Amino acid sequence: MLDTPDLKTDHKHSASKTPVRCPCCAEDVTETIYHVPSIPVHSCVLLASVEEALAFPRRDLTLAFCDACGFLFNRDFDEDVMRYSTDFEESQHFSGTFNSFARELAKEVADRCSVSGKHVLEIGCGKGEFLAELCKLGGATGLGIDPGYRPDEGRGTQDEALEFIVDHFGPKYEHLSADVVLCRHTLEHIPHVADFIRAIRGMTDSDETWVVFETPDAKRVLDEAAFWDIYYEHCSYFSPGAHARLFRQEGFEVTDLQLVYDHQYIVQYAKPAPGPTGPALPLEDDLAEMRQLRKSFPERVRKLQEQWRDRIRAAHAAGRKVYLWGGGSKAVSFLTTLGLGEEVQGAVDINPYKQGKFTPGTGHPVIAPETLLDNPPDLVIVMNPIYVREIGQTLSSLGLDPEVVAV
Ligand SMILES: [Zn+2]
The missing domain is CATH 3.40.50.150 (Vaccinia Virus protein VP39)
Incomplete structure (x- = not known):
């Protein structure tokens, strides 16, 4: 894209x-x-x-x-x-x-x-x-x-x-x-x-x-x-x-x-x-x-x-669903710099003001963590390693267990 x-x-x-x-x-x-x-x-x-x-x-x-x-x-x-x-x-x-x-x-x-x-x-x-x-x-x-x-x-x-x-x-x-x-x-x-x-x-x-x-x-x-x-x-x-x-x-x-x-x-x-x-x-x-x-x-x-x-x-x-976690500047830079489009489903963000919107340049949707339940992730890429623990807890509380990696 x-x-x-x-x-x-x-x-x-x-x-x-x-x-x-x-x-x-x-x-x-x-x-x-x-x-x-x-x-x-x-x-x-x-x-x-x-x-x-x-x-x-x-x-x-x-x-x-x-x-x-x-x-x-x-x-x-x-x-x-x-x-x-x-x-x-x-x-x-x-x-x-x-x-x-x-x-x-x-x-x-x-x-x-x-x-x-x-x-x-x-x-x-x-x-x-x-x-x-x-x-x-x-x-x-x-x-x-x-x-x-x-x-x-x-x-x-x-x-x-x-x-x-x-x-x-x-x-x-x-x-x-x-x-x-x-x-x-x-x-x-x-x-x-x-x-x-x-x-x-x-x-x-x-x-x-x-x-x-x-x-x-x-x-x-x-x-x-x-x-x-x-x-x-x-x-x-x-x-x-x-x-x-x-x-x-x-x-x-x-x-x-x-x-x-x-x-x-x-x-x-x-x-x-x-x-x-x-x-x-x-x-x-x-x-x-x-x-x-x-x-x-x-x-x-x-x-x-x-x-x-x-x-x-x-x-x-391989048919795996990939999401980024974080709908901020890092995610936008990651997506546009790498030229990613349909390979990534969207970006998850806990900020309700960001949810329902789209990332500039690539048009990926920014979704709430709960929305992942509609289309569960296989791989979650965390845009800031400092949040890995917090994100792991959120995913488990949703009953999700994808592979989680940080940049
Ligand atoms: Zn100088």
């Missing part, structure tokens, strides 16, 4: 040896390590019909590697095609595993940043669940900014201590002040990352302000050749070191850098400094390793894609 990549875009890719400026450190970058033609420009949006899903806008993704700072970015990224709206369903807050992780992190932030009686600003707050949790837990007031925020009944964000601005964060919000600036799973969507961090630095005039970021770890993606974690909305990819280097360059002291959630996410604590600062934490020292990983990545990712494609096609040919 995947469109054949058109020759025009392929030509553009092979010819694109012109240097581009690194959005982090401003060095010239020519090296690219990965290319996927014609992928949906959004992978966390689900469509109401198969037709809409198949007609979804597509663009190319070409990952460039900056040898100077270890940052990776989509050099073909087209900002104009990105249109964040409130139709997006990106909330992971229906999963017990994710909820307990978020609760633990909220506790940690409340404690470390002593948020009691303070004001927390969350940039890219999504639907506001985390901000609500943190402010309730720590006795703080909160302001959330997100172009996709919408007040939903029953999601627990109707609180007097909380305010929301439905917009993108940028230099026009430099007048806002906060004791804690929080930004989770947002930086990877920002193309001009140095400008973005500079705007936050411009807002934080007190050296007592905590700046807490949570961003996916791209070193793991390179290491595991996790191509399902590479998709169009994510135009910026950070290793822990690249992340810290950017903040240090823009005038922050990075006080702590951790890998959390099964080493999938970077959590970084920083405070404003008078000027650029130098590396101090063990996790920052990853540039040599990133250079090594990027050399072997193209071959490793090609092999892994081939293995998955062969495995799924063989299962389908």
